[in-house]
Amino acid sequence: MSVNVKMFRTLVAFFASALLATSALADWQYTNWTMKREQVAVASQGKSVALSPEEQKANSPRDSQNVALPKAPYSSGQYQFTAYFLFGADTGALSTVTLSLANAEHAHDLLGSLRMKYGSPESEKQNALMSYAIWYSGSDQISYLKIGEDMVSVSYQPRITSNNSGL
Numbered sequence: 001m002s003v004n005v006k007m008f009r010t011l012v013a014f015f016a017s018a019l020l021a022t023s024a025l026a027d028w029q030y031t032n033w034t035m036k037r038e039q040v041a042v043a044s045q046g047k048s049v050a051l052s053p054e055e056q057k058a059n060s061p062r063d064s065q066n067v068a069l070p071k072a073p074y075s076s077g078q079y080q081f082t083a084y085f086l087f088g089a090d091t092g093a094l095s096t097v098t099l100s101l102a103n104a105e106h107a108h109d110l111l112g113s114l115r116m117k118y119g120s121p122e123s124e125k126q127n128a129l130m131s132y133a134i135w136y137s138g139s140d141q142i143s144y145l146k147i148g149e150d151m152v153s154v155s156y157q158p159r160i161t162s163n164n165s166g167l
Helices: 001-026 035-045 054-060 105-120
Strands: 066-076 079-088 093-102 123-126 130-137 140-147 151-158
Touching: 035 066, 035 079, 035 140, 054 066, 066 093, 079 105, 105 130, 105 140, 105 151
Parallel strands: none
Antiparallel strands: 066 079, 079 093, 093 151, 123 130, 130 140, 140 151
16 A cells, blocks of 8 residues: 555544544533433433432523433533533433532633633623623533622533524
């Protein structure tokens, strides 16, 4: 086999793996947006646990059709989180992953890390009570939210487009 053919095959393999890696990032870590609750439990390697009814209510948005079911510990670098997995009430599919920062003292550093990873936010606002920033990365939306001094979260969800908006 000639050197050119070997190089060509190597390049094809490289670009194919790069494309697969890129598409794998379109979801959140070890999950994807089509997973059901049981699949997330398996993918978390047994780290996810069911929420109590009180935790479900506290971690499910009041104005949406998403329900928080399991949670799992998660860490990235210096940051420790509790990951809450929200599922569509109508589809049962994973719809949002919300990471609740364990130590709100790291909020400023976390925001800086998100800026380093995703660039300048598409939208952001800050006032005396809260701050938020929103990024779009591929087919995902990443939202940072800080309320007061104690509540800091980062949420990942599929990006709404004209193709999937339901309009």
